[in-house]
Amino acid sequence: MNKHNKTNPTEDPEFGVDSRYRSEKERKSESIALMEARLKRMKNMSKDDILRAKLMQLKLRMEEFIKEPDYDDRKHFLTFLESYIDAIYSKRNQFASDIDITPVMLSQIINNHREPNDEFIKKIMIHSDKVFANICDFNGMTWYLVYFHEKLRTTMMEQEKWRPKLENHVKLSETLE
Amino acid sequence: MHIIEISSEKRFQVEITLAEGTDCKSLKKERYFFDWSEERNYEVYKLQIVGSNNILGLISLERIPVEWRVHIRLLTVSKENKGQQKKYGRIAGNLIAHAAKIAVQDYGELACVSLMPKSQIAHHYISEYKMLPTGMTLSLEGPEILNLINRYSHE
Numbered sequence: 282m283n284k285h286n287k288t289n290p291t292e293d294p295e296f297g298v299d300s301r302y303r304s305e306k307e308r309k310s311e312s313i314a315l316m317e318a319r320l321k322r323m324k325n326m327s328k329d330d331i332l333r334a335k336l337m338q339l340k341l342r343m344e345e346f347i348k349e350p351d352y353d354d355r356k357h358f359l360t361f362l363e364s365y366i367d368a369i370y371s372k373r374n375q376f377a378s379d380i381d382i383t384p385v386m387l388s389q390i391i392n393n394h395r396e397p398n399d400e401f402i403k404k405i406m407i408h409s410d411k412v413f414a415n416i417c418d419f420n421g422m423t424w425y426l427v428y429f430h431e432k433l434r435t436t437m438m439e440q441e442k443w444r445p446k447l448e449n450h451v452k453l454s455e456t457l458e
Numbered sequence: 459m460h461i462i463e464i465s466s467e468k469r470f471q472v473e474i475t476l477a478e479g480t481d482c483k484s485l486k487k488e489r490y491f492f493d494w495s496e497e498r499n500y501e502v503y504k505l506q507i508v509g510s511n512n513i514l515g516l517i518s519l520e521r522i523p524v525e526w527r528v529h530i531r532l533l534t535v536s537k538e539n540k541g542q543q544k545k546y547g548r549i550a551g552n553l554i555a556h557a558a559k560i561a562v563q564d565y566g567e568l569a570c571v572s573l574m575p576k577s578q579i580a581h582h583y584i585s586e587y588k589m590l591p592t593g594m595t596l597s598l599e600g601p602e603i604l605n606l607i608n609r610y611s612h613e
Binding site: 296297298299300301302307310311312314315316318319322323326330331333334335337338341342345416417418 | 575
């Protein structure tokens with residue numbers, strides 16, 4: 282442990298830790314030792330441990346996206362969906378079968394050739410409720426929130442494309458004072 | 459996420475957010491034990507009761523992507539939350555869990571949180587947070603990192 286840290290040993294251990302490396306040499310030697318130990322431990326991680334970690338990662342990423350959406354061109358809902366399916370299944374067709382849709386429909390949704398409909402998202406909600414039950418708190422509504430956050434963001438970002446066309450079909454017949 | 463008022467055992471919902479430049483100016487050593495201005499080039503997070511401006515705890519982090527690791531540089535609770543007479547419990551735990559969330563979000567199953575406490579208090583972090591010792595470093599990884607996140611995520 283860090284012997285350089287000069288705080289009163291009788292203090293509450295939680296009041297503070299100064300854990301900064303004192304030198305590049307210390308950083309390097311600690312990093313190497315830690316990495317060697319971790320690599321050994323990683324070899325003993327079970328498939329179940331890995332799956333749990335991947336699903337926790339997905340949950341945290343989805344929650345972060347809802348909190349602070351990224352304003353870019355990426356299809357976040359579809360990326361999250363792919364990560365979810367690929368973490369659990371070795372074959373996507375099996376997932377399609379489990380939620381009672383055709384593999385073609387799933388492929389079209391994942392490849393952004395078809396919009397996921399309401400029923401599809403509801404099925405994912407039910408599926409993820411079952412999957413996350415023994416892993417962590419996950420609100421199935423998160424799928425909807427990601428989907429609609431992205432929808433809203435895309436609609437607002439693409440105003441220049443759709444607005445001029447629709448402006449001609451919207452008028453105000455009542456005079457407002 | 460919540461902390462517990464020791465005297466009443468009442469729970470208070472908390473939030474952990476990035477400390478801004480204006481926060482750093484108000485982080486005096488007398489109340490937060492370290493010179494937090496030295497951490498301006500790192501991610502510093504503050505813990506507050508929802509709706510309150512009072513900062514009850516702080517953590518400074520360094521993300522080390524090549525090692526799939528988040529290193530805790532500094533961790534502290536405010537002066538009134540230190541020792542036997544502390545007002546609230548679970549502040550440090552929530553802050554460590556926040557570091558764990560960042561690590562898992564970034565590195566998934568490879569995630570690791572590390573810190574180097576002085577040897578006298580290391581046993582506390584090993585028993586309380588199930589950290590593993592390697593050299594002078596304690597680390598949290600594998601199933602234990604997920605367990606800690608779950609433990610501090612419940613409302």
